[in-house]
Amino acid sequence: MFDKILIANRGEIACRVIKSARKMGIKTVAVYSEADKEALHVEMADEAVCIGPAASNQSYLVMENIIKAIKDTGAQAVHPGYGFLSENPAFFDALAEIGVEFIGPETLAIKAMGDKIESKLLAQKAGVSTVPGYTEVIKDTDHAVEIAGKIGYPVMLKASAGGGGKGMRVAYDEAECRDGFERATSEAVSSFGDDRVFIEKFIEEPRHIEIQILADTHGNTLYLNERECSIQRRHQKVIEEAPSPFLTPETRKNMGEEAVALAKAVNYRSAGTVEFIVDKDQNFYFLEMNTRLQVEHPVTELITGIDLVEEMIKVADGQELSIKQDDIGINGWSMESRVYAEDPFRGFLPSTGRLIKYRPPVESDTVRVDTGVYEGGEISMFYDPMIAKLITWGKDRAECTENMKRALDEYYIRGVGHNISFLNAVMSKQRFIDGTMTTNFIAEEYPDGFDASMVPQKDPKNLVAVACFMKRMEAEREVMISGQMEGGYGRQLNDEWVVQYNDEKFEATVTPNPTDGYDVDISGTMLHIRSEWTFGEPLFFADINGTEICVQIDALPVGYSLFHAGAQATVKVLTKRQAELNDLMPYKAPPDMSAFLLSPMPGLLLSVAVEEGQEVKAGEELCVIEAMKMENIMRAEKDVIIKKIHASAGGSLSVDEKIIEFESDD
Structure with a gap:
């Protein structure tokens, strides 16, 4: 077995590989760019080597720099993770020249399957259905x-x-x-x-279902069931699960056997994935084969009990698989949510910056967090915006989904935008609950984009009760202040409140329960709330009328910002007189920026398609912004005249930075 392996990747997948290697008693070497010098994978590894500047084409994609790191550290094998050089046959050949094992397939499979055109022809020859x-x-x-x-x-x-x-x-x-x-x-x-x-x-009403395969160099090739990856946005997977709620055992077997046939056709070794598109009648067609570990591999691990990274390392070491096809079952249900640094309320545009607060849910037998970040770390504009993969397990799909929703409630992130509200909203949709989604799910459910109104709190009174609980605790603490025990402010605790919940008002009476907690009467509805919450804690765990709830809390100058089940509410708990005065407060309108094109995200301004004084028709291109290697075309929403261009092509943009100013309609 190898004594030391190098991980030619970064972020959560590098951390994931390190964990398995550590379990196997293998030392690890991390590589990092200048932007990643304080990254979590660097801290976790036994050794770390800088391989270049922040841009990936000057660091993680430069084979020469990684080869040098291998030689300098004496690593005997390399795990490429996914992305970067993971499917580059030249990298495999370069490692072979220096006698270092590649923890993945050989050149033939990488070349054949890495080219979508050639892979489709090979699939046809192997008897695999193709689009x-x-x-x-x-x-x-x-x-x-x-x-x-x-x-x-x-x-x-x-x-x-x-x-x-x-x-x-x-x-x-x-x-x-x-x-x-x-x-x-x-x-x-x-x-x-x-x-x-x-x-x-393009097959309409499709489902995206993939088969995990595992093969060694002794002629053994297995399929480890399927993963459903139909919840996608812009062809990027968002939520994955295993098994699929759609496939019959017969279809699963047929897809698995075709995946194995394709793998054998290219003498595949290691872990890999064969992706299929499946229509409403369970006809399936080959899409592509990924000759690497997939982002969503944890859901397969949780239902099979097989550590795919460990198996990859063993196969690269020349060992024979210790399991047979009949050994592979399906234990329960698993689901993965990709937690991204992106703002769903601004068109899912990437969000970069420092993780001011970062508290993932506690890991357990039913909750797993694969991440490469930590509190105080940076989300860089140079790489993928993934913060973490949140994975849950349950004895069935319903339990697994509830575990996921609870874990999302407990995932506390501040400093960058994130998509947790969106993930929670998706899982509340009836089509998702029923398992009848297709790859068009997000486009169909959110045709005009996503906004806060799409995740309303099912029962606002629960959050009203939480706010009242905290206000009562604050009041009790205030009367304990020295000099306040007799007379004046601290003489009597107020029990009656007016709660401003977003644009709604509730009258509430809060009284201590004789046993524990408080009884909160909200406009005639009695709620008994118990909690061990203490001041300063960002997560409020409570029992409300026998139901457990977790609410995220941000204190405001007046009131609280509460987050639960993807919904956000601004809540103020006021005395009746305070409520009367609050109604008299003037509204401060935000400045009118309608005459400007503002950058919706941090990124690189690739090009500006207009000039000052130019007349532009609605729908015409104004500029192109690149973020996370994706090009975003900004178009005119109406006919306009360009008054001034505030930014130059090639420059970096921050969120809401002025790019173009239009002539006013006045």
């Missing part, structure tokens, strides 16, 4: 339109070397095909250095 499409290289935009017309709209344009949703566009007509081809090509070059794009039929 109708054009597998030759598309020459130019006109050629793309011609091919799309023959296949029939809608079509999917994909970067041949793509992944992670980058270099991928759906077109429903010729205009979208032209624009999609140009954008897919541009993103493909930017992200992968490969401008090849291919086209295939």
Whole structure:
């Protein structure tokens, strides 16, 4: 067995690999860019080596720097994680030249499956069902339109070397095909250095289901059941689960056997994933094979009890798999939520900055957190915006979902925007509860985007009771202040309050319960609330009429900001006189910024398509902003005249920074 391995990656996957290696008694080497010098994976590893500047194409993608780190540390094997060099056959060859094992498949499989065009042809030869499409290289935009017309709209344009949703566009007509081809090509070059794009039929009402495979060098190839990955936004997976609530045992077996056949066709070794698109009748078609560990691999681990990273290391060491196909069962249900540093209320745009407060839920037999960040750390604009993967387990899908919703309530993050409200909202949708989602779920459920009104608190009175509990505790503490025990302010505790909950008002009476906690009468509804909450704690755990609840708390100058089940509420607990005065407070309107195009995210201003004095029609391009390697086109919402351009192409932008000023309508 190896004594020392190097992890050619960063963030949560590097930390994940370190944990398994440590369990196996193997020392680890972390590599890091200058931006990651204080990252969690650097702290966790036994050794760490700097491999270059912040930009990934100057550090994590530079093979020479990683090879040098291997030689300098004496690592005997390399785990590539996912992304970066994980599916680069040249990296495998470079390691082979210096006698270092690659913890993954060999060159043949990487080359064959890493190219979406070649992999589709191989799948067809192996008897695997494939989606109708054009597998030759598309020459130019006109050629793309011609091919799309023959296949029939809608079509999917994909970067041949793509992944992670980058270099991928759906077109429903010729205009979208032209624009999609140009954008897919541009993103493909930017992200992968490969401008090849291919086209295939876009299957409507699809489900995205993938099969986890595991193979050794002794001829053993297994499938470890499936994962449902249909909850996606812009082709990026958001929530994954295992098993799928859709597949029958027969379909599962057929998909697994085809995945194994494909793996054997390329002499696959190590862990890998064969992705399928499945229609409403459970017909399935090969999409691609990922010759690496998948982001969502933990859900497979939780239902099978198999540590995939450990198995990968053993296979790379030449060991034979100790399990057989009949040994692989399905124990319970598992689900993974990708917690991203992005703002769902601003179109899911990336959010960067310092994690001022970071408290993940406590891990247990039913809750797992795979993360690469910590309180005080930075979310950099240079890399993927993932904060963590939150994984839960339950004996069935309903229990697993409830465990996930509870864990999301307990995930306390401040300093950057995050998508926890959105994740909670998705899981409350009836289609999700029923398991009848497709890859169009998010687009169909949130056609106009996502906003706070889409996650209303089911029972506001619970949060009103929480606010009253805290206010009563504050009042009791105040009367204990020296000099306040007799007369004046501390003479008598107020029991009657007016609670301002967002735009609603509730009358509440709070009295101590003879046993414990408080009885809160809210407009005629009696709630008994018990809690061991103490001042300063950001999480309020309580029992309200026998139901456990967790509420996140941020103190405001007057009142509290409360977060629960994805919803946010501003709550003020006032005396009747204070409530009367509060109603007289003037409203301060925010400044009118309608004459400006503001940057909706931190990022790089790639290009400005207009000039000062130019007349622009609604829908025309104004500029392109790149963030996390994704291009975002800013278009005019109405006919405008450009008054002034405040930012230059090539410059970095902060959130709400002025880019373009328009002539006023006045």
